Amino acid sequence: MVEAAWWRRFGAPIWQHRGLIGLLAIIAAVVALYAPTLHDPLHGDDFVAFTDVGTKPALQYIEDVFLFKDANFYWRPLGAVFHFEIYQAFGFDAFAFRVGGLLVFLATLVALYAFCVRERFGIAVALGAVLLFGLLPNHVVSVAWVTNTSRLMAVLFGLCGLLFLQVRSGRHWWREIAALVCFLAAALSDETAMALAPVPFLYATFIATDGRHLRAAAVRAAAYVIPVVVLLPLQFANTLNDEPRLATYGFGPHMITQAWALLGQLVLPLTPAHPVDIFLYDIPTAQWAAGLAALAAGAVLFVAGSNRVRFLLIWTALALAPFTLWGVRYTSPRYVYIAALPYAILLSWLLVQVLAVRLQPAVSRVALRAAAVGAVAAFAVVASQAVLARNDEWSRETEKYGVLTASLQEALDDVPSGTRVVIYYGNWFDFWATSVAQSIYADRSIRVMNVKRDRVDTGFPARGNNDLVLYFVGGKLVPIVPDSARAP
Secondary structure (H helix, E strand, O other): OHHHHHHHHHHHHHHHOHHHHHHHHHHHHHHHHHHHHHHOOOOOOHHHHHOOOOOOOHHHHHHHHHOOOOOOOOOOHHHHHHHHHHHHHHOOOHHHHHHHHHHHHHHHHHHHHHHHHHOOOOHHHHHHHHHHHHHOHHHHHHHHOHHHHHHHHHHHHHHHHHHHOOOOOOOOHHHHHHHHHHHHHHHHHOHHHHHHOHHHHHHHHHHOOOOOOHHHHHHHHHHHHHHHHHHHHHHHHHHOOOOHHHHHEOOOOHHHHHHHHHHHHHHOOOOOOOOOOEEHHHOOHHHHHHHHHHHHHHHHHHHHOOHHHHHHHHHHHHHHHHHHHEOOOEEOHHHHHHHHHHHHHHHHHHHHHHHOOOOOOOOOHHHHHHHHHHHHHHHHHHHHHHHHHHHHHHHHHHHHHHHHHHHHHHHOOOOOOOOEEEEEOOOOOHHHHHHHHHHHOOOOOOEEEEEOHHHHHHOOOOOOOOEEEEEEEOOEEEEOOHHHOOOO
């Protein structure tokens, strides 16, 4: 009697709110894993997207990012506006940008839990999906890379759109409109989200309803097709000439190899955070095998699974599709971030289904639960260690550009327009170093050239009247006599 009274008083409320408690525990773990990265400096590539933030007033900047007039390669206007507002409030404080990105990621975890619970997958599947998505190390750089917050926003908006569509009774047209607005916000946050246009259509037509409302389905299809038909040509017309690599983007046999490589990155995340890209010939055989096994398992599940399973498989495939179009000899692990969300749901559901099967009558429910808890704990430990290791690698990569940013500002209070800053013994990528200088001095006419150690005594480069010379020694930039730093 005493034990029953104790359970009613203390245990029952905990069990009743076990889902929320588990969600908060996972969020706390994710925050702990990413907390060390919050004080990392901005990476050189981040400044490519920040080049214009200090050069234009707010309304002009916002107009330009929507009209393809900004310096960034990619058309991600809502992400650009998000970063611009942070810059307006905090300047180039990397901590503020990183907190903003992490909050978007945490909001995605909450939305993922809500989606799974409302979809009646159950609390176990919901918590499993959140744990997998939160700790899977295949998208570490996506969370820790500041300007990739645009992609994080796109996933959050897309998931919020599905939450609006989860009402299965009555004609709630305002929910359909809200879901469409969320899809548009996703597409305006990251252009690759346009590939997900079929996801809300399929969900609303065949999962949330029985698919027999043909008129509603036709209107819904048009609502999601029209924005893609309008935005996609604009995207290609205005960005393909911004970067040489974009010239390789298109259809072809390379899509098969890229899809296979990305599947391997998704299901068996072995690639470290640095280098950012990995050549296809460097991908381990185990990852190629994992990708092939995932493709075979997906085919079986598509044939034998339920409509919800087929929906998750299609969602995963569409999320990977835009990244298979790169006709290059390398891939990037962070490209699986969008696909990792439906994959986490599907994998969690499969694991729960497997654990629910009793292979032998002698196997008790307590033993199964103990095995499940042990497996979850083991995964959490291994995945957390991988996340920490990869975050640490990325921190070392960003530190180089933190040194450059701080040293430039310490060595040079101001840089005249049209200046070429020549850094002897510099070890930064010229393009990213140029973006750093253009951003912090708010001048797109500035250029930076690094002269590595083996070329310092070669007389390269030829000095010009607009050159400003710095030496990178002792971990900082030192100008040669300021007044004589320019060529005579």
